[in-house]
Amino acid sequence: MPRYKLEIQYVGKNYAGSQIQLAKNGTVETKPTIQGELEKAISTLIGVNNSKQIRTVKTIFSGRTDAGVSARMQVVHFDTDKEFVASKFINSMNKLLPQDISVSKIEKTDNSFHAQMSAKQRHYEYRFINRNYKSAFDGDLMRVSESINIERMSKALKYLEGEHDFKSFKNSGVDNPNTICKITRATCRREDDFIIIELSANRFLYNMVRNIVGTLLMIEKDNLEPEIMKEILCSKDRSKAGKKISPYGLTLVKIEY
Numbered sequence: 001m002p003r004y005k006l007e008i009q010y011v012g013k014n015y016a017g018s019q020i021q022l023a024k025n026g027t028v029e030t031k032p033t034i035q036g037e038l039e040k041a042i043s044t045l046i047g048v049n050n051s052k053q054i055r056t057v058k059t060i061f062s063g064r065t066d067a068g069v070s071a072r073m074q075v076v077h078f079d080t081d082k083e084f085v086a087s088k089f090i091n092s093m094n095k096l097l098p099q100d101i102s103v104s105k106i107e108k109t110d111n112s113f114h115a116q117m118s119a120k121q122r123h124y125e126y127r128f129i130n131r132n133y134k135s136a137f138d139g140d141l142m143r144v145s146e147s148i149n150i151e152r153m154s155k156a157l158k159y160l161e162g163e164h165d166f167k168s169f170k171n172s173g174v175d176n177p178n179t180i181c182k183i184t185r186a187t188c189r190r191e192d193d194f195i196i197i198e199l200s201a202n203r204f205l206y207n208m209v210r211n212i213v214g215t216l217l218m219i220e221k222d223n224l225e226p227e228i229m230k231e232i233l234c235s236k237d238r239s240k241a242g243k244k245i246s247p248y249g250l251t252l253v254k255i256e257y
Contacts, residue, residue: 001079001080001081001111002079002080002081002083002108003077003078003079003108003109003110003111003113004077004078004079004080004106004107004108004109005075005076005077005106005107005108005109005113005115006038006059006075006076006077006078006103006105006106007073007074007075007076007103007104007105007106008034008038008071008073008074008075008076008101008102008103008104009071009072009073009074009101009102009104010034010070010071010074010100010101010102011070011100011101012034012065012066012067012068012069012070012071012247013068013070013100013140013248014032014098014100015031015032015033015034015037015067015068016031016032016033016067017033017034017064017065017066017067017069018033018034018035018061018063018064018065018069018071018074019033019034019035019061019064020033020035020036020039021033034061034065034071034074034101035059035061037097037098037101038059038076038097038101039056039057039058039059040096041093041096041097042057042059042078042093043055043056043057044096045084045089045092045093045096046080046082046084057078057079057080058078058079059076059077059078060076060077060078060114060115060116061074061075061076061115061116062074062075062076062115062116062119062122062255063116063119063122063203063204063252063255064206065250065252066206066207066210066247066250067247068140068246068247068248068250069247069250069251069252070250070251070252071251071252072251072252072253072254073104073252073253073254073255074252074255075115075119075255075257076115077109077113077114077115079111086106086107086108089106090103090104090105090106113257118257119255119256119257120202120256120257121184121200121201121202121254121255121256122200122201122202122203122204122252122254122255122256123185123198123199123200123252123253123254123255123256124198124199124200124204124209124250124251124252124253125196125197125198125199125250125251125253126196126197126199126209126210126213126249126250126251127141127194127195127196127197127249127251128141128142128143128144128194128195128213128249129141129142129143129144129193129194129195130143130144130147130148130190130193130194130195131143131145131193132145139248140246140248140249141248141249142245142246142248142249144195144217146220146221148190148195148220149220150188150189150190150195152219152220152226153188153195153197153216153219153220153226154187154188155226156216156219156226156227156228156229157186157187157188157197157216157229158186159226159227159229159230159233160183160186160199160212160229160233161183161184161185161186162182162183163180163181163182164180164181164182164183164233165179165180165236166179166180166181166205166208166233167179167236167237167238168232168233168235168236168237168238168240168241169205169207169208169211169212169215169233169238169241170205170206170207170208170211170238171205171206171207171211171238171244172238176205176206179205179236181201181202181203181204181205181208182201182202182203183199183200183201184200184201184202185198185199185200186198186199186200188216197212197213197216198253199212207244209250210244210245210246210247210250211238211241211242211243211244212241213242213245214241214242214243214244214245215229215232215241215242216229216242217242217245218241218242218243219242
């Protein structure tokens, strides 16, 4: 059965994350998700069987993004026995999808390709505002009034590069025994009133980026030495790190295969 690879974009504000979630009683949650909207559109276009009934076409995402998190490049694959013209399919998909979700690319791929398992690198960006006054154009981005020292923050981030146990930045109560990740890039920069933190890794734990940014802000707020980041990392103790911060401003930028 042919396999297709999709690249999609979305603004996560109105969704309960990228993945369809199950309620405690085992039923599907009614809150809208990116996967739910995408599968509905794909199934409408190519999910009609010989009896004229629409069957759901299942999609596999490169990874899960939390409620409120956006993506400039999320990768998805699905299998179907229907043949179609890619350019027409994209146009039809984008007409069916909500305004805050779009398909930017589709291609037929080898069946050995897996959106999640084949991914080598994931790149995230967290953006927040650093000024002491509100603007009508701030939107949902987090605003930090205290002055941010980019040099100090950059030094703290460098302690995260390499392969480490990131248990200190894993949400408590989340069932994920493998907490080893390899961060290949951890940088920050200032653009006018914006602070932009960029993290690249082979994998990320649930809420890991938001917890790291929260720890950076804790270090700045309490005027701690950047070296404390290394101590927090090595402690493997979530209580030592900073609090989880807002999902708004976090964007999945790119997936590498």
